[in-house]
Amino acid sequence: MAVDWLNPYHLQVASFVLINTLLGVSIYVTLATGQLSLGNAGFMSIGAYTTAILTTRHGFPMPAGIVAGSVVAALAGIAVGIPSLRLTGVYLAIATLGFGEVVRVVFVNWESLTGGAVGIAAIPQMGRELLASLRDAGFAPESIGLRGNQFISLSVFLILFASTLCAIGFFFRLGSSRVGRAYAAVRMDERAAEAAGIDTTYYKVLAFTQGAMLSGFAGALFAHATSYISPADFTYHRAVEILVFAVFGGSEHLLGPVFGAMLLTALPELLRSVSDYRYIVYGILLIAMMVFRPQGLIDPPLVNRLAGKKAAGGGSRDAA
């Protein structure tokens, strides 16, 4: 009577894959205008903390908290994005990395708001909340052959899956539009883009803000998926991890960071049997990738070959 093959552990892994996918896309979006941001762990933490504080202390419903988290992260993105316009390449990367660290230190020290290193616990978990309200409405997951924890994990997965699909669809469509062409133009030649009448400042800040907002959105979902957050979740390691998703999977096509995030999140899980040497393997893998396929797993020619056609959109192209 039960759907036994539906294993919450696999759904759990899949859910984190999806959150990491969102993060991978977030760095890609900023990169689409030629800006490398390593501050996305910081924006993620802003989104996570905002919704955690609003839902646990101010009684916000979860969806409102998630929206608020994304918006606050976007505002932070604007605040960081505008002054950072002067910086390019490695300098922008390091400055945004610095921003992420500063945000983390502030969260550690601002105890009255964030609880410091102890973090915020008992954040409403989306699966459990959903189950609770459905049960109140008289629904039992057993009636569709699911155990309680299966239902919880499945609903978390489905919510995240829908969110991720929306985000990918959003940026896929944006990529092959006027805005996406403007992004690609800015990435390839800023001056020529200006001469084509593109407000490069606007589009750079827009892309930066979209990246920040998506990170914040991912962070908010993360908070409601794990129900506990602390500054330790948003360290330098997270920032680097997000970057690695994009560059490993491929930073020249939207699908690159998507697959990068999926593979690199699932891989350590698959490698659990050799868990002692997991990170050693991980490190070697990174080096090997860069040596043998530096543009990442997925690049536009590969996508075109797989799709059997030439890409029409400009947003999926790169200039370094």
Add this chain to the structure above:
Amino acid sequence: MFAEQLINGITLGSIYAIVALGYTLVFGVLDIINMAHGEIFMFGAFIGMVIVTKMNAPLAAAFAGAVLVTAALGYLLERVALRPLRGRTGVSHLAPLISTIGVSILLENLAHHIFGAGNQLFETPFAEIRFTIGSTTVYLVQVVILAVSVVLMGGLSLWLARTRSGKGLRATAESLETAELLGVDTKRIITATVVIASAMGGIAGVLVGMAFNYINNQIGLSMGLKGLAIIIFGGMGSVAGAMAGGLILGLSETFVVAYGSSGYRDAIAFLTIIVVLLLRPQGLFGRAAPEARR
């Protein structure tokens, strides 16, 4: 207390400076940030620890061993993670950043397996020699660290300015193609740069062990991030900038603890980066505008 804190700050700052020198040298020539530099430094510290504490060998042997091993690591890094990426078309400028991150993860976890997790005692009689000026105790190690950092910086500047290989290195830094046209063996120069930078990391590692008596496999990351902050602050590729930046960061971290709140100690480095980059993006001693470098 001021004098003591000043000494603390200078010691910390000198170590930062030596770590930053390694970053700045590689960036100056290759235009890339070697994210594995911190971990190479950490390896140097562990090799020094094994030689001095476990084998009871003299300190000079520790320096020699650390320099040898880190130089070898630098060579391997260049051969495995950097050279294959060089000169290939269509390679993102992020590729070397990622490959060196790969090396750093690898080294951090190798150190864990080889030397174990947790703090390891770095014990050397030399570290106990101290003298008192007025009410302030100064350890000889602290003086040595400052001296070594000054000597390294001076030596590096002289080497770059005066010697043939130094000039070749600067030419390579200006333009790889031009240097090649001028007959500079750029492959050798680049390898030498990474090896020298790594060896300096090895020296810094032993010095850290002597100064703080303990090392663990995480020091690479924390020192590495500080080193990164310093070269932004001092100006990428600037030797004087690394030195000044290191000292300023060491002193300000110490004095924030002494007269302010220790919780924000780690934020200083990064806050400084942000402010400096926005007000003077080329850094304290940098010349080229950052827009020129991609």
Add this chain to the structure above:
Amino acid sequence: MNGKIRLAGLVFAFVFAPVLLGATGYAEKGKGPEIHAKIGVISILTGPGAAYGEAITNGFKLAQEEMNARAGLRIDLVIEDSSGKQEQALAAAQKLINSDQVVAILGPTLSTEMKVVGPEANASGVPIMGTSTTAQGITQIGKFVFRNSLPEALAIPASIGKAVRKYNLRKVALLYGNDDVFTKSGYDTMKKVSEEMKLAILTTETFQKGQADYKAQLTKIKNLAPDAIFCSALYEEGAVILSQARKMGIAVPFVGGNGFNSPKVIEIAKGAADGLVVATPWFGEKDDPKVKAFVAKYEKRYGKKPDQFAAQAYDGLTLMAEGLKKAGKADRAALRDALAGIRNFHGVLGTFSFDEERDVVMEPAVLIIRNGKFQLFR
């Protein structure tokens, strides 16, 4: 809502446990008294906290060998790495609960991890016992969540109280790691206790994980000349702090939290460790045959003295074995009930009971390091 989940978990456990257990081939009732139990372990095998994970896993393995040497019980351990990260700990828990179908979980190592893993195990009706989680509110997560690690809320008042009485302390300096849950909540307790005892707090200094240089903080503290330093640190950082402090000529006693209590402190800080006062569930020099046997066996096997993490892990698995024997079968719900009923258990930590909230009831020992050895502080 919690009640419903618990209920769901129970329903699940009762309905499916026999099926699942049958499928995986253990709990073969009727074939003899043998109880065959698969217990999951979530520990830190890689990353910064691996030093703790190592001691904990050693403790589990030693206890496992001993239990299996006896008749009537066979325990298999499925050990998973969490790297100290919540998501990985949660994924590991999901794997243990659903793929490996363990009867109970030991771990995870950190309180932060438990806050994520605990609700999951609880909802799935799997007993979970933290052997090193000392923060507040752990067992309140739900009725399947246990711990046998001495909470800081018990340990710190004991050590501070004794130190204040013995040394007549009036003014103290506080020093803690502010980016770690464990040391931060230890500090919160220290601060509360200090205020209750009307001690003058001269300064509060912080440090961060993995820091190598504490001289700036220590120089500042030295110049304020406190009677004692209350230091909430894990032994990794704590030992280095002690060493650097003594080297600077700070001779006053240190009072530490639970995480400071490890023979490693002496190993790392050597003579500088003298004068450290800690309250602990674990005293390796205790004149108790059980303790002596454990220490001897552990030292023989791993080449070092067991610390409290190893000892708590050892007792943790022993408690599980006790619960299994009482339950008479490898069943999640039955094991939970059996565990919750354990009172006056004699382990290497001393006499141990679970209270109504499945939290620890025990008398911590207050120790001081003198001449490079932990001794009872009287």
Add this chain to the structure above:
Amino acid sequence: MLLDMRNVTMSFGGVTALRDVSFSVREGEILGLIGPNGAGKTTLFHVLTSMVSGASGDIVFRGERIEGLSTHRIIRRGVGRTFQNIRLFPRMTARENVMVGRHTRSRAGVWQSVLRTRAQRAEEDRIREKTDELLALVGLAGKEGSVASALPYGYQRRLEIARALACEPKLLLLDEPVAGMNESETREIHHLIRKVRDLGVTVILIEHDMSLVMQVCDRLVVLNFGEKIAEGTPEEIQNDPGVIVAYLGREEEGDDA
């Protein structure tokens, strides 16, 4: 007057690139901008389109002052330009390059683009239509799908002109559009320039090839060391003694910075 430049001065790093330059451009004419290397011709284009800062003087375009406006605003008001060293978007196709050029004549924002509203789809269709029209005009019909960087040099020049025309400019600034081209290619480009003018676009043309300048331009402005030394019809300029002196023995390829 379509464009009025009054007393435009531009200096950087102690070098005065333009000194007190004043001239006007009439609607519908082809104005040649000539002068030896380093005369300040390209700088004038940069000043006109705000791609350098620090210039003084008034620039009035279609009755409005545009100096100090940001580049994209000036482009939006009806100025199109090409670059001396072709600046295409290298990894876009020819069509995509021109579509980018339609930016100012289209308006779909983020949400319209993502939701694919009816207006947005109609606009994309129009963009594509207009793009193909322009590509045909410059002689790139059939090359729409080729990647820009893979096109032959002459085609890249034409593509850049098509991109500049995509914003439907009133004024087109062409910076040496025939540099490096052979005779027949040059003739074709000049033919194209006339065609563009006939469509109602005023053109300012920087050119070195004097014979061709004489054929195609209605009027000429001559710059030397940042100053205007002459202005008039090709015949007048040909007989101007100052111009002859300035050009003596300095006929060569290349240009100022």
